[in-house]
Amino acid sequence: MVNFFLLILIYSGIYALMAIGQNLITGYTGMLSLCQAGFFAIGSYVTAILATSLGWSLWATLPVAALLSAMFGVLIGLPTLRLKGDYLAIATLGFGEIVRNVLNNWDSLTGGPMGIQRIPMATIFSFTINPYKKWAFLALVILIVVISYYLFERLGRSRMGRALQAIRDDEIAAASMGINVTKYKVWAFAIGASVAGIAGSLQSVFSLSVTPNSYTFMVSIMVLCMVVLGGMGNFAAVILGAFIIQLISYFPQLTGLSSVIPPQFKQILFGLILVVMMIWRPQGIIGVRSYRVGQKKSKAKGAK
Amino acid sequence: MGSLSEFFQHFVNGLTLGGVYALIALGYTMVYGILKFINFAHGDVLMVGAYIGLFVFDALRGSAPLGAWTFIAFFLAMLISMVLTAALGVVIERVAYKPLRKASRLAPLLSAIGVSFILSNSAAWAWGTQSRKLNYPFDNTPFEIGGVVITPHQVLVLVVSILMMVALKVFVDRSRMGKAMRATSLDQDTARLMGINVNVVISLTFAIGSALAAAGGMLIALDFKAYPTMGMMLGLKAFVAAVVGGIGNIGGAMLGGITLGLLETFGVAVFGIPQAMKDTISFAVLIIVLLVRPQGLLGKVVREKV
Amino acid sequence: MKLLQTEKLTRAYGGVMAVNEVDFSAQEGLITGLIGPNGAGKTTLFNNMTGLDIPTEGKVFFDEKEITGFPSHKIARLGIARTFQNIRLFKEMSVIENVMIGRHFMTGESPHKKRLTNMFKSYFFMESEEALMLENAHKWLNFFDMDEFANEDAKNLPYGRQRELEIARALASNPKILFLDEPAAGMNPQETEHLMDTIRKIRDTGVTVVLIEHDMKLVMSICDNITVLNYGQKIAQGTPKEIKNNPLVIEAYLGKEE
Ligand SMILES: Nc1ncnc2c1ncn2[C@@H]1O[C@H](COP(=O)(O)OP(=O)(O)OP(=O)(O)O)[C@@H](O)[C@H]1O
Numbered sequence: 072m073v074n075f076f077l078l079i080l081i082y083s084g085i086y087a088l089m090a091i092g093q094n095l096i097t098g099y100t101g102m103l104s105l106c107q108a109g110f111f112a113i114g115s116y117v118t119a120i121l122a123t124s125l126g127w128s129l130w131a132t133l134p135v136a137a138l139l140s141a142m143f144g145v146l147i148g149l150p151t152l153r154l155k156g157d158y159l160a161i162a163t164l165g166f167g168e169i170v171r172n173v174l175n176n177w178d179s180l181t182g183g184p185m186g187i188q189r190i191p192m193a194t195i196f197s198f199t200i201n202p203y204k205k206w207a208f209l210a211l212v213i214l215i216v217v218i219s220y221y222l223f224e225r226l227g228r229s230r231m232g233r234a235l236q237a238i239r240d241d242e243i244a245a246a247s248m249g250i251n252v253t254k255y256k257v258w259a260f261a262i263g264a265s266v267a268g269i270a271g272s273l274q275s276v277f278s279l280s281v282t283p284n285s286y287t288f289m290v291s292i293m294v295l296c297m298v299v300l301g302g303m304g305n306f307a308a309v310i311l312g313a314f315i316i317q318l319i320s321y322f323p324q325l326t327g328l329s330s331v332i333p334p335q336f337k338q339i340l341f342g343l344i345l346v347v348m349m350i351w352r353p354q355g356i357i358g359v360r361s362y363r364v365g366q367k368k369s370k371a372k373g374a375k
Numbered sequence: 376m377g378s379l380s381e382f383f384q385h386f387v388n389g390l391t392l393g394g395v396y397a398l399i400a401l402g403y404t405m406v407y408g409i410l411k412f413i414n415f416a417h418g419d420v421l422m423v424g425a426y427i428g429l430f431v432f433d434a435l436r437g438s439a440p441l442g443a444w445t446f447i448a449f450f451l452a453m454l455i456s457m458v459l460t461a462a463l464g465v466v467i468e469r470v471a472y473k474p475l476r477k478a479s480r481l482a483p484l485l486s487a488i489g490v491s492f493i494l495s496n497s498a499a500w501a502w503g504t505q506s507r508k509l510n511y512p513f514d515n516t517p518f519e520i521g522g523v524v525i526t527p528h529q530v531l532v533l534v535v536s537i538l539m540m541v542a543l544k545v546f547v548d549r550s551r552m553g554k555a556m557r558a559t560s561l562d563q564d565t566a567r568l569m570g571i572n573v574n575v576v577i578s579l580t581f582a583i584g585s586a587l588a589a590a591g592g593m594l595i596a597l598d599f600k601a602y603p604t605m606g607m608m609l610g611l612k613a614f615v616a617a618v619v620g621g622i623g624n625i626g627g628a629m630l631g632g633i634t635l636g637l638l639e640t641f642g643v644a645v646f647g648i649p650q651a652m653k654d655t656i657s658f659a660v661l662i663i664v665l666l667v668r669p670q671g672l673l674g675k676v677v678r679e680k681v
Numbered sequence: 682m683k684l685l686q687t688e689k690l691t692r693a694y695g696g697v698m699a700v701n702e703v704d705f706s707a708q709e710g711l712i713t714g715l716i717g718p719n720g721a722g723k724t725t726l727f728n729n730m731t732g733l734d735i736p737t738e739g740k741v742f743f744d745e746k747e748i749t750g751f752p753s754h755k756i757a758r759l760g761i762a763r764t765f766q767n768i769r770l771f772k773e774m775s776v777i778e779n780v781m782i783g784r785h786f787m788t789g790e791s792p793h794k795k796r797l798t799n800m801f802k803s804y805f806f807m808e809s810e811e812a813l814m815l816e817n818a819h820k821w822l823n824f825f826d827m828d829e830f831a832n833e834d835a836k837n838l839p840y841g842r843q844r845e846l847e848i849a850r851a852l853a854s855n856p857k858i859l860f861l862d863e864p865a866a867g868m869n870p871q872e873t874e875h876l877m878d879t880i881r882k883i884r885d886t887g888v889t890v891v892l893i894e895h896d897m898k899l900v901m902s903i904c905d906n907i908t909v910l911n912y913g914q915k916i917a918q919g920t921p922k923e924i925k926n927n928p929l930v931i932e933a934y935l936g937k938e939e
Pocket residue numbers: 678679680694697698699717718719720721722723724725726766
């Protein structure tokens with residue numbers, strides 16, 4: 072039971088990273104991206120491939136995973152971000168599926184539908200982070216989530232964060248205030264993608280094997296739900312959202328009702344969450360922006 | 376087989392595929408034209424339509440052998456499925472989109488994604504994840520005309536999709552309600568001031584789009600089977616078709632659907648793109664169109680008025 | 682000196698000549714009015730001078746350099762700021778943040794170069810820069826007597842205040858020239874009166890002002906120069922007095938304004 076709870080926490084952490092990225096893209100900049108799963112997959116496979124074939128350590132593959140995800144982000148972002156936002160949703164939806172398509176078919180590199188097994192465990196100095204001993208792995212995940220949270224929260228408060236929100240509220244006004252709208256959108260998209268790539272790397276050294284089936288559209292939807300449920304534009308809320316969604320997702324196993332509850336239960340619930348939140352509480356369960364200029368920082372913290 | 380007849384063979388195949396894409400694309404384009412919003416759930420509405428058609432057809436047919444009755448039963452099933460699916464489309468709009476008309480631009484999109492997920496997973500729950508084939512209501516033995524092999528199914532697809540598109544075009548261009556639709560898509564506020572009941576127009580738009588999707592879904596299920604997630608890729612492609620033709624433009628959706636169908640067929644047959652990567656073609660087309668001609672083939676450049 | 686100038690500027694939408702071969706100019710340090718009946722092409726002319734729209738033909742010069750077809754964020758950085766006929770605030774952001782956005786491109790050591798390094802600098806050394814921005818933003822809120830609203834969401838301000846906030850945001854970018862599209866629309870007479878004083882005050886700080894307005898009393902009393910458009914064409918240009926007595930203008934406004 073404790074082990075199971077630790078597992079949920081670990082997945083909450085991994086997904087929280089993706090949700091943090093999604094929050095920058097959607098909550099801050101107002102762009103609807105539907106392919107965090109794609110970037111997650113890219114990060115996972117980068118780590119899996121580099122670790123198994125070249126023997127790279129997690130710490131060497133992490134930056135590559137982040138960078139490559141960001142590059143793919145720029146690649147689909149550039150043609151679509153210049154246009155009205157809706158196209159991005161479709162292009163990213165397609166991109167996520169194509170990533171999976173490629174993973175399934177590029178056998179020589181990705182192992183096709185069988186994926187890649189026997190990924191070496193991560194190590195810190197000479198200490199091996201064995202995913203079967205969940206405490207150590209959880210500590211690693213928490214460390215990375217905390218660092219990411221700090222960096223992104225700061226980004227949100229910076230000049231760039233403000234520019235992104237301006238773009239979300241009114242692109243035309245933002246441009247006429249001297250903000251290079253396309254540039255910032257591409258940056259936000261790339262940064263949001265890169266953190267999903269990092270989440271992917273962690274996933275690889277946690278499950279020690281990767282298969283294309285772990286990176287379906289459903290993953291992207293879960294991430295979206297985390298952001299919508301927690302509250303768009305608030306990084307702490309989004310992490311809370313990640314935890315709640317993971318709880319829901321493991322609810323049947325947690326309560327021992329998995330034989331009674333149909334497997335579609337959680338997906339239907341995720342769909343309902345999106346609809347219901349949009350209609351009744353679009354600001355999320357927390358419903359307060361994490362930071363406001365000019366207010367005391369302690370007060371902003373208290374609002375979380 | 377000469378290369379000319381080979382060409383025509385691919386052409387006919389592409390045309391039938393494109394006809395179905397066009398039927399589905401119309402739903403995206405009509406809704407976009409009026410609400411300026413992409414109805415993500417459209418593909419899943421199509422899936423529901425395919426299942427309803429499948430069940431009704433099986434019930435009507437019973438164990439009857441192929442013949443005149445199965446043929447009639449198929450069209451009855453199509454009619455019933457279109458009516459029920461239209462109702463579903465209207466309900467979805469009322470429940471999940473209407474309360475969000477004044478909300479931020481993201482809200483209806485997110486709500487639509489939620490609806491899409493609810494539909495496809497409810498279908499998996501209720502009807503299982505295995506794919507089901509909609510049986511041909513006729514003997515589908517191919518026949519040959521001038522070296523081109525055509526199946527009766529292809530004839531059915533072409534006839535049905537062309538008839539429906541012509542009917543739609545006439546309706547939108549000629550009827551009072553069609554005029555109201557066009558007026559609403561140009562300027563909702565003015566249309567309201569002119570006494571048009573915008574809510575009725577929007578409901579009607581969803582009804583027509585969903586009904587056409589149901590027909591399209593059934594035609595697809597004859598050949599490729601029905602399954603709960605069939606709406607995703609089909610929806611994506613139909614959307615690309617709508618964008619290629621010029622989103623918001625009814626003629627454009629038809630043109631875009633056929634263009635995409637042809638591109639896919641020729642991409643695989645002539646340019647040797649592996650079958651497994653066929654779905655990638657439409658995505659590449661989307662990106663290229665967005666780069667080169669974002670307004671689509673028949674669309675007009677619109678600049679937001681400030 | 683002509684700070685801003687257009688040369689046969691034309692913008693056609695399909696068959697509609699929204700702006701037709703217009704030679705417009707704004708003298709440095711003065712208030713220039715742009716008037717004309719509804720649909721005359723005033724907003725379109727603004728959009729074509731501020732980069733939100735690209736002219737089909739003709740040229741735009743600012744400070745004697747051609748800027749035709751520049752994207753709007755580049756134009757903003759040259760010192761051209763504007764407001765919108767239908768208020769365009771950053772609704773979900775606070776009042777003070779709206780004004781801070783005005784200074785977005787002013788931060789960092791050089792406003793035009795090394796933007797990437799500036800981006801990182803503003804991230805890692807955020808606090809000092811933020812304090813400066815905040816101070817400046819408060820200065821502009823104070824100018825409009827809006828200090829009390831600083832932490833309010835922009836969307837919750839009363840209408841007249843929203844118009845003022847839009848001007849404050851524009852001014853925060855230290856523009857050389859300020860375009861105002863119907864700043865008094867929807868204001869009551871007292872508010873309009875107050876706005877007129879404010880616009881004069883802005884001019885006195887050295888900012889060149891161009892404004893579109895339907896309120897003739899306002900236009901005639903504060904503008905140094907007026908240009909009149911009708912059906913996309915310039916039909917007159919001159920001092921308020923000249924414009925008042927111009928028969929073409931009277932005809933264009935037939936029954937509307939003497
Ligand atoms: N984006 C656009 N697409 C098509 N036509 C446009 C567009 N923007 C403006 N027009 C047309 O150009 C003409 C001039 O419009 P504009 O908004 O510039 O007038 P205006 O002088 O600002 O009027 P008002 O006093 O009502 O604000 C009008 O006929 C308008 O319909």
